[in-house]
Each structure stands twice: as C-alpha cells, then as structure tokens.
Amino acid sequence: MDRMDTHVKVVSWLYIVLGALGLVTALCIFGLFFSIGIITNDRVAMSVLTITALFIAGILLTTSLPGIVAGFGLLRYQRWARILALVLAVLNLPLMPIGTLLGIYAIWVLLDDDSVPLFNQPGSPSAA
Numbered sequence: 001m002d003r004m005d006t007h008v009k010v011v012s013w014l015y016i017v018l019g020a021l022g023l024v025t026a027l028c029i030f031g032l033f034f035s036i037g038i039i040t041n042d043r044v045a046m047s048v049l050t051i052t053a054l055f056i057a058g059i060l061l062t063t064s065l066p067g068i069v070a071g072f073g074l075l076r077y078q079r080w081a082r083i084l085a086l087v088l089a090v091l092n093l094p095l096m097p098i099g100t101l102l103g104i105y106a107i108w109v110l111l112d113d114d115s116v117p118l119f120n121q122p123g124s125p126s127a128a
Contacts, residue, residue, distance in 0.1 A: 004115040008074055011106050015071030015085065018102065022064030026057040079119050086110050 033053030037046035070088055073081020089106035092099035109115055 004109065004112055005118060007109040007112075008077070008115055008118060011085065011102075011109050012071040012074035012081075014102055014105075015067040015074070015088070018098070019064040019066075019068035019071065022060050022067070026060035026064070029053060029060070030057040077119050082110050082119050 030053045033049045033056075037049035037053075040046065040049075066084060067088055070081050070085040074085055085106055089103040089110070092103035092106075094100070095103075
C-alpha cells in the first residue's frame, strides 16, 4: 500500500505542477498579446489581439484549473478527486506526448487495486 501511496502523491503533484504551468502560460500569452497590441498603436490590432489573448488564456485556464483542484484533492485522498483525476486522465490521452503519459500513469495508479482503499480509509478526510 505504501508503494501506491507514493504513486498517488506523484500523480497529484504532476496534476498540480502541469496545471500551474498552464496558468503561467495563460498569463504569459495574455501579457504578450496585449503588449503587442499596445505597441502597434492600432485600435483594430489591439482589439483583435486582446480578444485572441482572452480566448486562448480562457481555454488554458479552463483546462488547467481542474487539474490543480484534482491534484490537491488527491493529496487529501478525496474520493471525488480520484474520479475527477480519472476523467482528466482519459481526456489527456490524446494530448501527445505529455498528456498521454500522464493519462496512462494516472489511470494505472488510480485504478490499481492497492490504491482504491487509500480513498476509503477511516482516518482519511474522504471517509467523513
């Protein structure tokens, strides 16, 4: 069981770190596009770049936040976090190569017979 406990923690930190990288990327893209719009000193270019930046940053935020939430939930062995992480793992599978690797690893860890009891322990916060 200790072996799978370590794997669950690794999966949770992978979700948190990759989600945080997504948030940083969203902020960088927004800042870059917005700055380019200001530098051009053209209202149309500024509007188009701002709308594009908001769209791209919005997608990155929307896809990154669930991973961060799932990661922190997994650290606390919450049952809902295990389900969320499994859903995210399946959605990550087509995202070659990092998403595929994370998806396969997360599915293997979270569906393993030794990791399931970790989310049902009487002392864990999820059992309350």
